[in-house]
Amino acid sequence: LDKLRPMLEKRIIKIEKRKFISNEQKQKLKSNLENYLKSGESNLSLLAFASTQGYTPVVVKSHFPELSKELIRKYESKVNNDSVIFYTSIEKQIRESLAKENEGLSLKQTFRKYGISYQMGRKYLPQELRNLISENYESYLVERRNEVIRKNENEIREIIMRMHDSGIYPLNSRIGKEHSSPVIFRRSYYREYRDRIKKELGYFN
Secondary structure, three states, X not given: OOOHHHHHHHOOOOOEOOOOOOHXXXXXXXXXXXXHHHOXXXXXXXXXXXXXXXXXXXXXXXXXXXXXXXXHHHHHHHHHHHHHHHHHHHHXXXXXXXXXXXXXXXXXXXXXXXXXXXXXXXXXXXXXXXXXXXXXXXXXXHHHHHXXXXXXXXXXXXXXXXXXXXXXXXXXXXXXHHOOOHHHHHOHHHHHHHHHHHHHOOOOO
């Protein structure tokens, strides 16, 4: 195994594309493959292992199909375990963040923040957590909309009260000109709110 690692790290690899190898080469390849599997290591894919030997994965697999399957299985198991550990850590970070404050991030934005793809986030993070992120985002959007509504309502009321206190009749056109965003009166909600405030003060259209 110690002889394999320097070869991989230095990447001094010469791939031999031939499918047929001598008996001596075959025995050496088998011995190296068996020793690697017995070592308990699982960091090399079939491609990586074959590269250290100077062959393609096809050559290794064609001569030693069962040993190759075992190597592939061990490598895939390690990759999966590493992924589970990584995404468990990400899940913990997300939950801690959600418990502190609502940052107003969508599911995709949350995945992007933690450096994971949308596909892998959906694969490894639990549905319950993904639903919680989406619900928090919807809650955030609702609160933001309500804040905008409250801000506009307060501004409308202040404009009308200022005119009223100054003895100026609160004409709709004048209220619109003084508002920071006159276009909001295109929405019936704000027109009705404006008229309601005027009516409370005794004005009638």
